[in-house]
Amino acid sequence: MNNGLVWFDEPSPPRATEPLSRERIVAAAMDLADEEPSGEITMRTLATRLGVRSPMALYRYVGSKDGLADLMADQVYGQLTVARGEGWRPALRSLGTSGWAAVRRHPWFARLAFSRPPLGPNALAAYDAALAELDPLDLPAATRMGFVNTVLGHVFGSGLALLEERTMRAGAGITSDEDLAASAAPYLERITTSGRYPHFSRWATDASRFDPQPQTFEAILDWLLDGLATLLAR
CATH class of the missing domain: 1.10.10.60 (Homeodomain-like)
Known part of the structure; x- marks a missing residue:
């Protein structure tokens, strides 16, 4: 080869x-x-x-x-899609959400995306489509690719976390979120009783700490896109 x-x-x-x-x-x-x-x-x-x-x-x-x-x-990579003709933000948002759907179907993809060069025809098509939607902004080459990689970095980082958690759960025989919470409960109780980490303990014992879920993939993606929009405004 x-x-x-x-x-x-x-x-x-x-x-x-x-x-x-x-x-x-x-x-x-x-x-x-x-x-x-x-x-x-x-x-x-x-x-x-x-x-x-x-x-x-x-x-x-x-x-x-x-x-x-x-x-x-x-x-x-062929499962990633880019909205065309709607502007840079819908384009990058669709790249992110379709990428997240892909890594949930195939968590191992996130590891390969970090370890192998994206030079196949489907990868190049996804990058090319995203860059095409950024062209009207007349940004420097490094900034254009930086916009794309900001979104894909979120996709692949989130996917890698998903893969590692899946591997951990399989190794520990944990099959549900309830099992995971139950396995950690004795240690969290010990931390709370010790009084050493009062602010963390206050959060950990708050029944509403996940209502609403604070950090969905989509919410963080929108935060990133808001940040890129701020960069454009400057």
């Missing part, structure tokens, strides 16, 4: 007797990653899922495990 990037090469057409294709491998890998709390998969497990005796048979189609990760991530 040239430069370690899967985008430089197309796999040879499969032989008539070979049940594999790049598309089938990527779809199976995504299904496996969705099933795993951590989103981590191995090529051996993937080969077993596909009914292939050796993982080496997969490399003919994806080049390497990094190549597979690039292909998986780009499939999810």
Whole structure:
């Protein structure tokens, strides 16, 4: 693979007797990653899922495990949408909300978005569409990309937190928010009794502390967009 990037090469057409294709491998890998709390998969497990005796048979189609990760991530980038012709703010808001929906479906995507370059066709199309809606603002190149990455940083940071929490819950056998609260309750009670953190304890014992929910993804996204609007006003 040239430069370690899967985008430089197309796999040879499969032989008539070979049940594999790049598309089938990527779809199976995504299904496996969705099933795993951590989103981590191995090529051996993937080969077993596909009914292939050796993982080496997969490399003919994806080049390497990094190549597979690039292909998986780009499939999810294809789920991001950008509102067109409505102005920069609706464009970036739609990028953020569709990205958040994508990472909730595929939490592992957030980790790949941080660890692999967004150079696939779907990723480039999403960036290109967002940048197109920023063009009328006549901003410097760094600022235009900064606007896009502010929104995507919120998407991927929130997605990574979701992935880590899912992994933690699976490891601890926690299946609900109620189980999580119950597991932490004895320690929180000890903290409150100690009197060492009075302001935190006051918050933790306030029955209305989550009413309304203070930090939804959408609320923080709007705060970020408000901040970008303030920058434009200056």
